[in-house]
Amino acid sequence: MAHKLTTCTFCGVGCGLYLETLGNQVVGVYPSMSHPTNRGRICVRGWHAHEVASSPDRLRSPLLRKNGQLQEVTWDEALGFIVTRLKEIRDRYGPDSLAFLNSPRCSNEESYLLQKLARAVIGTNNVDHGGGVYCNNSINVLLDMLGVAATTNSVGELSQSEVIFVDGVDLASQLPTIGGVVIRAKLHGAKLVVIDTRRHRIAEHANFFLQLKPGTEAMLYGAMAKVILDRGLMNLPFIMAHCRGYEAFLQNVRDYDLLAAAEGCGVRAELIEAAALAYAQARSAAILYSTGIEARDVETVEAIVNLALLTGQIGKEGAGIFALTEHNNLQGVCDMGMLPNRLPGYRLVTNDAARAEVEAVWKTKLPDVAGLTTRHLLAEQGHADLRAAWLCRYDPVRTAFLGDAAAMLQQCELVVVQHLFWTDTARFAHVVLPTTAFGEERVTFTSTERRIQLAEQVIDPLPGTLPAWQQLALVARGLGADWRYDSAADVMDEIGTVVPFYSGASYDNLAHEYGRQWPCTKDHPLGTRFLYSEGIPERAFTFRPAAGRPQAPAARWDYPLTLVFGHSMYYWHQNVMIQHSETLKREYRILLLDYPEGFVEISSDDAKRLGVRDGEKIRLHTICGSAVTAARVTPEMRSGTVFVPYFVRQVQQQIRGSMDNGVQSVPVRVEKEAD
Numbered sequence: 264m265a266h267k268l269t270t271c272t273f274c275g276v277g278c279g280l281y282l283e284t285l286g287n288q289v290v291g292v293y294p295s296m297s298h299p300t301n302r303g304r305i306c307v308r309g310w311h312a313h314e315v316a317s318s319p320d321r322l323r324s325p326l327l328r329k330n331g332q333l334q335e336v337t338w339d340e341a342l343g344f345i346v347t348r349l350k351e352i353r354d355r356y357g358p359d360s361l362a363f364l365n366s367p368r369c370s371n372e373e374s375y376l377l378q379k380l381a382r383a384v385i386g387t388n389n390v391d392h393g394g395g396v397y398c399n400n401s402i403n404v405l406l407d408m409l410g411v412a413a414t415t416n417s418v419g420e421l422s423q424s425e426v427i428f429v430d431g432v433d434l435a436s437q438l439p440t441i442g443g444v445v446i447r448a449k450l451h452g453a454k455l456v457v458i459d460t461r462r463h464r465i466a467e468h469a470n471f472f473l474q475l476k477p478g479t480e481a482m483l484y485g486a487m488a489k490v491i492l493d494r495g496l497m498n499l500p501f502i503m504a505h506c507r508g509y510e511a512f513l514q515n516v517r518d519y520d521l522l523a524a525a526e527g528c529g530v531r532a533e534l535i536e537a538a539a540l541a542y543a544q545a546r547s548a549a550i551l552y553s554t555g556i557e558a559r560d561v562e563t564v565e566a567i568v569n570l571a572l573l574t575g576q577i578g579k580e581g582a583g584i585f586a587l588t589e590h591n592n593l594q595g596v597c598d599m600g601m602l603p604n605r606l607p608g609y610r611l612v613t614n615d616a617a618r619a620e621v622e623a624v625w626k627t628k629l630p631d632v633a634g635l636t637t638r639h640l641l642a643e644q645g646h647a648d649l650r651a652a653w654l655c656r657y658d659p660v661r662t663a664f665l666g667d668a669a670a671m672l673q674q675c676e677l678v679v680v681q682h683l684f685w686t687d688t689a690r691f692a693h694v695v696l697p698t699t700a701f702g703e704e705r706v707t708f709t710s711t712e713r714r715i716q717l718a719e720q721v722i723d724p725l726p727g728t729l730p731a732w733q734q735l736a737l738v739a740r741g742l743g744a745d746w747r748y749d750s751a752a753d754v755m756d757e758i759g760t761v762v763p764f765y766s767g768a769s770y771d772n773l774a775h776e777y778g779r780q781w782p783c784t785k786d787h788p789l790g791t792r793f794l795y796s797e798g799i800p801e802r803a804f805t806f807r808p809a810a811g812r813p814q815a816p817a818a819r820w821d822y823p824l825t826l827v828f829g830h831s832m833y834y835w836h837q838n839v840m841i842q843h844s845e846t847l848k849r850e851y852r853i854l855l856l857d858y859p860e861g862f863v864e865i866s867s868d869d870a871k872r873l874g875v876r877d878g879e880k881i882r883l884h885t886i887c888g889s890a891v892t893a894a895r896v897t898p899e900m901r902s903g904t905v906f907v908p909y910f911v912r913q914v915q916q917q918i919r920g921s922m923d924n925g926v927q928s929v930p931v932r933v934e935k936e937a938d
């Protein structure tokens with residue numbers, strides 16, 4: 264038997280694990296005891312990570328649509344067809360008639376080459392990743408206020424935090440390894456503050472559980488800032504040395520009223536005060552929030568960063584801001600420039616000097632107008648001029664918030680799908696390209712703590728498949744680009760020349776220890792455990808006062824409850840990797856036995872008032888439509904709030920429909936449905 268250290272590719276924690284191989288088969292998985300993030304622990308998904316590669320459902324040959332049917336063809340025929348059609352469509356309709364979208368599960372190398380193909384070869388900034396709908400708030404605020412779009416500190420440091428805030432992320436089910444670190448820190452004396460509408464497992468361990476009304480998070484953080492200011496607990500030396508915008512922030516917070524905020528948020532004033540004092544008085548305090556579907560709005564992320572700046576909880580061990588990524592490479596795909604308005608390294612496409620830096624490496628002119636987001640391209644009637652879509656490991660037809668994706672893809676003259684498996688989206692493809700799987704290729708991913716890690720090749724690729732990055736390079740060459748990459752390591756070498764904070768991240772360097780946390784530069788090849796550890800530049804940070812003092816959303820008499828969306832344990836069932844792992848598929852089917860057609864969670868109080876019992880049918884009405892589903896009656900929900908798990912797409916599509924990007928809560932009326 265052989266054993267090789269690699270990286271779990273299920274979620275953004277990026278646990279270190281070993282793959283055990285016998286011949287050309289992965290026969291087992293076990294955790295790395297010394298990996299600094301997971302230290303001997305992995306979750307149920309990690310234990311079965313190897314089953315995906317051996318799934319009998321893998322695609323084994325390129326497919327090309329002929330006479331309306333997808334048929335197996337050679338690689339030469341499939342790639343030749345793509346090259347011809349891309350040229351024709353670009354020449355006939357212009358570069359912005361094409362879009363290049365990927366999943367936040369794609370490797371750094373394939374993400375980098377996909378956006379380079381779009382920008383440097385085709386000439387469009389229509390590039391985006393599937394997590395874009397939810398995570399861009401966080402990216403923009405962190406860049407604006409801290410200058411860095413990432414988690415500031417390391418997961419392992421949470422064991423030294425004196426106070427940990429967990430805001431809106433169900434760690435136990437979504438990022439279990441981090442959940443374990445937080446609970447152990449609590450057991451060793453850290454104070455745990457949980458802020459959420461739902462009482463999930465981590466809330467059971469909290470010193471202070473602030474179960475607030477949805478949409479009032481910014482108000483809650485503003486009230487905490489007011490408490491800190493009133494008690495004189497702000498860190499003035501830190502603020503004066505490192506921050507701008509303090510005066511305007513003071514103006515904004517000065518007339519906050521704790522009691523009014525407590526009423527608006529539905530949280531007792533004493534709890535808000537206790538949480539604020541704990542945070543401000545701690546030597547090191549960290550705030551964890553989600554960049555996934557539960558992601559906070561712009562005002563809330565700004566309020567979180569304001570609180571950290573006010574108390575100087577940045578730039579020291581065990582403190583900081585943790586913008587948690589649930590998908591395994593959401594951080595990496597953003598770093599690589601899979602954003603319609605940002606080039607690799609977060610350079611704005613509209614900034615001439617920034618664009619010129621990338622043009623110098625790629626030796627071509629780049630488009631200077633921001634592209635369209637996934638949502639603009641595929642939802643809300645879509646982009647009428649869209650003629651071709653390239654989808655790398657991405658299945659938008661299964662995405663709840665892109666109700667129009669199927670119709671938009673159907674109108675395209677070319678849809679290219681790269682994937683391991685047949686997907687709902689592949690039904691609309693003109694070409695399907697089978698990719699290699701975890702364990703079959705050597706590529707990198709960047710975890711939620713900025714850790715760039717190798718996922719190692721331990722077995723030969725399935726015959727008939729090719730690495731996605733190689734497919735992209737072959738198409739670019741067919742289109743006349745001089746792309747010469749013999750391996751994914753060559754791609755990473757180029758990434759190092761384009762993305763300054765990856766400049767030291769060669770494969771040779773990443774193969775040591777457990778990858779490197781960016782910034783990983785030639786001068787600092789060992790990487791950076793926490794940001795600003797070598798000193799914070801003067802005036803590096805910026806307070807952002809809310810444009811207007813946040814108000815609690817007004818209740819409507821005709822829609823008296825509030826609907827919120829988010830992940831649940833059941834969501835895993837819909838993950839493409841779970842669906843093709845024999846053990847995990849079985850486990851998650853069992854979870855769904857009680858609610859085979861999905862459910863929404865409703866509080867015991869509301870259920871009693873409506874005369875609804877667990878498992879009974881209820882109808883949800885919003886201004887966009889209505890949907891029927893089963894009620895899961897639970898004391899975990901706050902009264903007045905209804906929760907729709909992400910996996911219940913049918914319900915979301917029917918009731919959320921064309922709502923604006925970033926809307927996280929919706930007024931709703933609930934009625935018992937007659938049998």
Ligand code: SF4
Pocket residue numbers: 271272273274275276277278301304305306307308309310438439440441
């Ligand atoms: S916590 Fe995430 S990275 Fe770690 S084993 Fe589980 S799925 Fe894999």
